[in-house]
Amino acid sequence: GVEAGAMSLMTAHNELNGIPCHSNEWLMQDILREEWKFPGFVVSDWMDIEHIYDVHATAENIKEAFYQSIVAGMDMHMHGIYWNEMVVELVKEGRISESRIDESVRRILDIKFRLGLFEQPFADEQESMRIRLNDEHRATALEAARNGIVLLKNAGLLPLDASKYKKILVTGINADDMNILGDWSAVQKEENVITILEGLRQMAPDTKFDFVDQGWDPRNMDPKKVAEAAIHAKSADLNIVVAGEYMMRFRWAERTGGEDTDRSDIDLVGLQNELIQKVAASGKPTILILVNGRQLGVEWAAEHLPAIVEAWEPGMYGGQAVAEILYGKVNPSAKLAVTIPRSIGQTQMIYNHKPSQYFHPYVVKPSTPLWSFGYGLSYTTYAYGDMQLSASEIKKDGELKVSFNVTNTGNRAGVEIVQLYIRDKYSNVTRPVKELKDFARIALNPGEKKEVTFTITPDKLAFYDKKMNWGVEAGEYVVMVGPSSEDKSLLNETFTVN
Structure with missing residues (x-):
């Protein structure tokens, strides 16, 4: 934060007490500048100054939105088509003083000087390529995945014995997809990402992994492919379903998770629950692996499956880390940084609730979460x-x-x-x-x-x-x-x- 030396701050999309944050003088001046003594510059979020006009409707036009934001304390517009021209007009009209513009310019130039951008304005492309994906960064990515995957349930099935399970069905929307990279990720070269299916094959090369592809889009799953997986599950020694949400940005409109993808429920989207239930109906041990960026209500799976792994968005080596945990090469250690509710009605199921929160408990369903904050299993006991x-x-x-x-x-x-x-x-x-x-x-x-x-x-x-x-x-x-x-x-x- 500010005390740690942060020199730029972005205001939020939303409003506070009826005032859009991008035109909120109390936030940017009274709190940030006066109380916190923030010396850096304030930058807008994407097109959010324009949203003072076209979303919040507290300005009659874009020019008025620019005016409100600047006088409230905004220093830099992340992106704005008419910003330069209209700000110049506001200065010429005398509505915004040159001294006010100078304040923002001074803050921005100060940071640029500190960063050495005037001495070296351009990045060294060759040096950038040498640094990106170097061995140290790759090792960090793998270690982060290993330390971030949470074992939610294990009824004695894990770690897997490779000599016991020689034929394994692998299915689900996230089984063999770069979606493990998560939100704010671009498509990568295939050699730079290990999917969960690839990780399993690397970890247990003598095991036959029978992959039934369910596609990447949970909203448009094919019932025939779900039925196919159910048939294959019957002849497998063990089943692995990799479910969750879809977050990749290059398919912006098709995502079910990530930024700007609010949900009206926390159920698995599409036919994913049906897939889990039909595969489990085979009678063979079934493992559920979740790839997602928020809590999902998987109450049926929690009650009926012997093992559940929360992988979150594990990154480029997520598939390797998941496989290492399933086969016991890595002992899981991560704990939940959130509470996982049973359903959307338990959204307020937080560990740090007030004493009166459950004075009147839920009727019908339990007043306890599916998994508590801080929870996570290991292959040993403490x-x-x-x-x-x-x-x-x-x-x-x-x-x-x-x-x-x-x-x-x-x-x-x-x-x-x-x-x-x-x-x-x-x-x-x-x-x-x-x-x-x-x-x-x-x-x-x-x-x-x-x-x-x-x-x-x-x-x-x-x-x-x-x-x-x-x-x-x-x-x-x-x-x-x-x-x-x-x-x-x-x-x-x-x-x-x-």
């Missing part, structure tokens, strides 16, 4: 114990150390992401039932135990009170540690702030 606080009381400006032991109780090396949550037990304004305040990745060999210590500082306890003052409140606090936000998995102790 035990938490010996939680201790360095003090039972601290001052408002004091610190407190929380220590506990984590033991790998399984037979495989692994990495556990330990999490620390805090709750203000009684407060002058309602506070969440828990908030994540720290976490750490702890590598453990089989049988190994390590002590973990977190430090609770005032910034981890502070909040805005009823008078909107930021600070630490006196009273009793609950500190919790464990593998996820689920109450049943957390150790807890209390301390008092005086």
Whole structure:
């Protein structure tokens, strides 16, 4: 953010309290410049200054929209066909002063000078090609995929035994597609992307992978191809369905995920659920792999399938990483950074909800999510114990150390992401039932135990009170540690702030 030294900031598409963000003087001047002391420049989002006129309707024409945005604090237009001409007109008309233009120009030129763009205005194309996709970057892409894939369910099926499953059906819209690159990605050379099908074939070269292509478009799946997959599933030793959403930008209008693709539900689009159910009806073990950028309601799969993997948008080596996890070369360690609800009606199913959120529980369906924030399985098991606080009381400006032991109780090396949550037990304004305040990745060999210590500082306890003052409140606090936000998995102790 600003404190870290960011020198450019983009305003949002939306409005705030009835004022479009791109013409919001309170945001750009009062908060950004005056309160935060931001020294850099503000840039618009794509055509959003024009949207002050043609979407928000708080300006009568584009020229008036330009005027409102500039006087509110905008420095640079990302893209605008009439921007230069109309801004010059506004200056000549005396509506915008040259000194106001100079302010923005000075901020922009300052950054350009700092970046050395006047000394070296053009990129070195050969150097760029040398840097792009170099070995270090490739290794980072693979490591990121390995560390980001979440094992959601495993009823003893994973990791796969390559000697046991010699014929495997692979099907689904994301089984053999660059869609694993995710939103904001361009089509790449095939040699630079390992799809999930390719990753499986590399990982288990002696296994016959029977691929039934379902195409890339979930909205136009062919029922005949779904039926074909169901038939092939019966003769397979194991089935893998790779489902989810479609995000590639070069097919902008056909996407079901990514920027500007709001959904009215969180179900799998098209015939994907039907495909999963028909393949699973074969009676053979069936694994679901999800490729998507947001939570999907896969309640049927969660109840009926033995294994589910959330791959998210794993990138160029996503197929290799998925295969390595399925076959146990990599022990999954990732945890959910979001709560996954059961259905659209549970959209507010968040871990850091207020105490009254479920005073009246949902009727018919459970008042619990499909998977909780911070949740994620491993091929080993961990035990938490010996939680201790360095003090039972601290001052408002004091610190407190929380220590506990984590033991790998399984037979495989692994990495556990330990999490620390805090709750203000009684407060002058309602506070969440828990908030994540720290976490750490702890590598453990089989049988190994390590002590973990977190430090609770005032910034981890502070909040805005009823008078909107930021600070630490006196009273009793609950500190919790464990593998996820689920109450049943957390150790807890209390301390008092005086």
